[in-house]
Amino acid sequence: MSSRNEYEIEIMPSQELQHNPNYEIIEESGVKNYLQRIRPAWHAKQLVQRTMRILPVDPSSACQRIFNASIHDLREKVIMAGTDIAQQAARSYNLPAISSDEDVLERYDTGKLITLAYRMGMLTRPEYRRITRVYDIRKDLEHEDDEYEAGVEDVVYIFKTCVDVILANDPISIIKLTEIKSIVESPDPVTLDHAVIEDFGQAPEPRQTEIYQFLISTALNSSHPDIVRQNCYNALGTLRAYTNRNTILTASRHFVDNRLERRTPLLAEMRVANVSGILPYLRSAHVNSFYEQFLQRLKDTGYHWENHIVHGELLRDLKEIGGLVNCKDELIKGKIMTWLIKCYIGEPGGYGPYGRGRRVFYSNSGAPLSLELLVEDPTINKEEIEKVRTKSQVIRQKIADQYIMARFQEIITAVESR
Incomplete structure (x- = not known):
């Protein structure tokens, strides 16, 4: 590093300053353009002007200045993101404890701060690696004196990284739990607007x-x-769709350990587990136990068309837990499929005052939902439908009627053309 300190450089008349031999190359690299992209808040602190004054004479000092500014900016952004989040991230990843804003602003080691920002989600993995490399270069510049000075490649890398990753970006406005509470606790139905969704995703x-x-x-x-x-x-x-996978996994573990423990989930719990995306991560024993109980509901209700008045609510309950997709017990799933097929194909009609023009009697509410449930499961194909027919004597007997057989074929056509 140059023997002149930064203060001497800044107060000396420009004609007395001797440019670094590499400055022409540095200037041609476009480093000054990076400085112009720094946020206005830092322009007001005259960071740009001072750095541009130092850069031609002492690139190493200029690199340290721009890095120090970016770290100071990062400290402030951590505070703005929320000390509570910083504290939790520090605990989760064995970083130094944080008890106040001053810990972050004044006492937190630079390397640990970069890691903290990464663990808080303020830096992506590539950004974290880039800033860490800059920190390593900065330590070389600071501690090796005249043995190591910033080369052109160092200057370009440091300036580009510090500006692109930190100094050009506005502080993250992290959505607070209280904001979500104020929305959902409305006495009226509400939907989340785009800004709230975007803030949550970030x-x-x-x-x-x-x-x-x-x-x-x-x-x-x-x-x-x-x-x-x-x-x-x-x-x-x-x-x-905007939720981090680790958040889904954490929520699923909490759901099992603190709510379900060893009991079978209730319908309401399965609905919430499905809509939140945690259902696939629940224990198979919990999920299969629920489907076994639901199968009993189907059996108790019956697939006969005369029970159409209750079929709608029953099958909508099944749709709201993801249908058959989440059932991993093949035996239980096969029995539910059998019920749905029976409900859809119906039974011979053509009799009674209302059936003379209706060749098949089937549940007006249950049949359409049964078909939807079969089609919405991508694992159900023609072979699976045929397998059910082979195992079910009732279905084989029913499809002896040509009109019922036509409805059975409709199921196969629907699953093949999805």
Whole structure:
């Protein structure tokens, strides 16, 4: 590093400053263009002007200045993101404890700060690696004095990384749990607007997890008004596609360990588990036990068309837990498929005052939903439908009627053309 300190450089008249031999190459690299992309807040601190003054004479000092500024900016952004998130990230990843803003602003080691920002979700993995490399170069510049000076490639890399990753970007406005609460606790039906969805999608994992678990818990809490529970249910369905996978996994573990333990899930719990995306991560024993109980509901209700008045609600319940997709017990799934096929194909008609022009009697509410449930499961194909026919004597007997056989063929056509 140059023997002149930065203060001497800044106060010396420009004609007395001797340019670094590599400055022409540095200037041609377009480094000054990076400085112009720094946020206005830092322009007001005259960072750009001072750095441009130092750069021609002492590139190493200029690199340290731009890096120090980016780290100071990162510290402030961590505080703005939320000390609570910083504290949780520090605990989760064995980083130094944080008890106040001053810990972050004044006492946190630079390397640990970069890691903290990454663990909070403020830096992506590639950005974290880039800033870490810059930190390594900066340590070389600071501690090796005249033995190591910033080369052209160092200057370009440091300036581009510090500006692109930190100094050019506005602080992240992380959505708070209180904001979500104020929305879903409305006495009227609500939907999340685009800004809320976008803020949630950009929120670090700890905040997403906090919000997601609140929505799940509230959606299942009978002490809350029905409208609030429904708002939470709808919010989960909206946010699911923007939720970090680790948040889904954490929510599923919490759901099993703190809610279900060893019992069979209730229908309401399965509905929420499905809409939130945690159902595939529940234990197979829990899920299969629920489907076994639901199969008994189907049997108790019966597939006969005369029970059409209850088929709609029954099968909509099945659709709201994801249909047959989440049932992993082949025996149970096969029996439910058999029920659905029987419900759809119906039985011979052509009799009675209302049936003379109707060749097949079937449930007007149950048949369409049965077909939808069969088609919506991508694992159900022609071979699976034929397998059910082979095993079910009732179905084989029914399709001896040509009109019922035609309805059976409709199922095969529907699953093949999905």
